[in-house]
Amino acid sequence: MIEIRSLKKSLGGKPVLDGIDLDVLEGESLVIMGPSGTGKSVLLKHIVGLFDPDEGDLLVDGMSVPRADGHTIREIRSRISYVFQNSALFDSLTVEGNILLGLPEDHCGRPDVDCDKLVLKALEHVNLEPDVLRLLPAELSGGMTKRVALARAVVGHQKYILYDEPTTGLDPLNASKINELIAHLKNEIGSTSVIVTHDVDSAFNLADRIAVLSDGKIRALGTPEELRSSSDPGLQRFLDPTSALAGAV
Ligand SMILES: Nc1ncnc2c1ncn2[C@@H]1O[C@H](COP(=O)(O)OP(=O)(O)O)[C@@H](O)[C@H]1O
Ligand SMILES: [Mg+2]
Structure with a gap:
């Protein structure tokens, strides 16, 4: 469980997160929505200790991220994989090299670990053929790049997967394929997911619960049904995909 306090x-000099209280429950898919520049990526980065909060605390399985020493932060990070907003593949590494980065250091040197098998299984999860392993990121389409980023996120079977705008920049067909994959990965691997997205449709398809972040605070939190039946007109405009205000509270 992840507890944000x-x-x-x-x-x-500008407040970005202004008193966030949020739990991510075991096994759930929590979607975080909110306007651009509102702090969604900054919030995800706090979970893995890439930012330190000015105030408050954040616990992963009971371990405080801001107060963690080097050993504890490595333990916390070993439980979390992170799909960055721009996929963040290393240009100079092949697809195989990039996917292997999703495994803990020294993992492949262990006699009881078959890394080739793990990589092939990860490729299978994201519907890619093994012949992509030799390619460099520059040789991949946008949709394939996202798939490789997802393969890197699942290869180590981490407990938590954080997705930052996994479908941004993709055409609708590839975006819906990536959404299907995220749902499939949740069912296959049973990971707990935090998904930041702008896309109202995919939020409603993927989420067990949705948190709406705006002006540094959680404005709404609930199941898709609870948010749909809310009487807050600002929230309804935000959630209506046909509205020009969709995604912009
Ligand atoms: N490393 C940084 N240094 C200074 N400001 C930052 C940094 N990262 C993000 N910000 C600012 O924090 C705010 C929230 O950014 P971000 O979390 O990236 O928004 P989004 O909700 O679009 O993911 C923005 O105003 C952004 O300019
Ligand atoms: Mg962002």
């Missing part, structure tokens, strides 16, 4: 963070 009264978390505050200012950046460049």
Whole structure:
């Protein structure tokens, strides 16, 4: 379980997160939505200790991320995989090299671990053929790049997967394929997911619960049904995919 407690963070003298309280429950898919520049990526980065909060705390399986020493932060990070907003593949590494980065250091040197098998299984999860392993990121289409990023995220069977805008920049067909894969991965691997997305349709398809972040605070939190039946007109405009305000509270 991930517990976020009264978390505050200012950046460049401007409050970005202004008292966030949020739990991510075991096994759930929690979608975080909110306007651009509202702190969604900053919040995800706090979970893996890439940002330190100014105030408040954040616990992963009971371990405080801001107060973790080097050993504890490695333990926390070993439980989490992170699909960055731009996929963040290493240009100079092949697809295989990029996927192997999803495994803990020294993992492949262990006699009881068959890394080739793990990589092939990860490829299978994201519907890619083994012949892509030799390719470099520059040789991949946008949809394939996202798939490789997903393969890297699942290869180590981490307990938590954080997805930052996994479908941004993809055409609708590839975006819906990636959404299907995220749902499939949840069912196959049983991981707990935090998914940041702008896409209202995919949020409603993927989420067990949705948190709407705006002006540094969680404005709404509930199941898709609960949010749909809310009487808050600002929230309804935000959630209506046909509205020009969709995704912009
Ligand atoms: N490393 C950083 N240094 C200074 N400001 C940052 C940094 N990262 C993000 N910000 C600012 O924090 C705010 C939230 O950014 P971000 O979390 O990336 O938004 P989004 O909700 O679109 O993911 C923005 O105003 C952004 O400019
Ligand atoms: Mg972002």
